[in-house]
Amino acid sequence: MAEYPVIADDDTLADAVIALADGEGPFAVDVERASGFRYSQRAYLIQIFRRGAGVFLLDPPALSRYDDLQGVLATDEWVLHAASQDLPSLRELGLEPPRIFDTELASRLLGHERVGLGAIVEETLGITLAKAHSAADWSTRPLPQGWLEYAALDVLHLIDVRDILVAELAEQGKTEIAAEEFQAVLDRPSKPPRTDPWRRLSGLHTLRGRRTLAIARELWEAREELAIAQDVSPGRLVPDRSLVAAIAADPESKRALSAIKEFNGRASRTELDRWWAAFERGRAATVLPPDRVPSDTLPPPRAWSDRNPAADLRLKAARPIVEERASELGMPTENLLTPELLRRVAWEPPEPTDAEGIGEALRALGARSWQVHETAQMIADAFVASVQEPPSPAENDS
Structure with a gap:
């Protein structure tokens, strides 16, 4: 078993920063939290790998400053797997990527059936990763060496995986699509606090x-x-x-x-x-909470035929067309267009209900430009057809 020391003081971190600066290419980055054990979603271990520098495991609770590390990490792309899960914990520490490559998201866009890190590493590199410690309490100190090896392997192969996925994206003509999706992950605002x-x-x-x-x-x-x-x-x-x-x-x-x-x-x-x-x-208590709070949540589609028959027809006309286009593109439907966005424009379509109006409505809901390009016209056409040709009885039963 390889030995992976943990960086737990600022002087050792300074040495790691120098080594990372001397490396080349993107940085593979991963975070281990203690979800289910701790209240916070803070990082309890940060793993970084760069070619020519090696793997570095950081103990965030033991470190006091990250500005020099951020200065180096800001010089190139970060490669993460399921970046939206790790970015909040990294941002708490002042660590912000200039741009990202998300291997999980890329795998979805490419139509890989299994998109977990272990599955993607095995499919692309033929290397099997053990996932024995994925649900461990990473606030444990000291961290067992077996856990540290597992954590190191999460970043050790990530750059090689990225290179293969970059080639696959280019081959399928999805390079720009992936770039838009990665940027959307970076730009996504934090969720506002929940009411009640x-x-x-x-x-x-x-x-x-x-x-x-x-x-x-x-x-x-x-x-x-x-x-x-x-x-x-x-x-x-x-x-x-x-x-x-x-x-x-x-x-x-x-x-x-x-x-x-x-x-x-x-x-x-x-x-x-x-x-x-x-x-x-x-x-x-003298102020009692209401039984229910106002919500903009749409009713489930099965109730649409009674609640909003026209919207029901629009959704039933558009949904299979979007699904078919996703299949042609070789990606899950939810990556082509989030089902909630389609439901929103079907429930309350814009005026005018043409491709431009649908596109503006989708953008306002958060759709990316490539998604609008791929779906707005077909949705508009489907909405028109829903008025002219009601769905068959079989579609009504779905």
């Missing part, structure tokens, strides 16, 4: 009554506060199902709450005062 995030509580739909929802809100917020303070995943403290079971049981006292057998988890008993206080706040 406590409504994400799994099983909340089984509870009834605004007072009950007020209790759910207080319990969820109490758990969040504790999770943030301890940097622990909320579900590891008290699972959602346990909170919902406690709310449904409607205990009359702290003792009754402690007796609920489903109310279990790491902090169910040790933080009993916290949970009971949340119950009391919810029961005493």
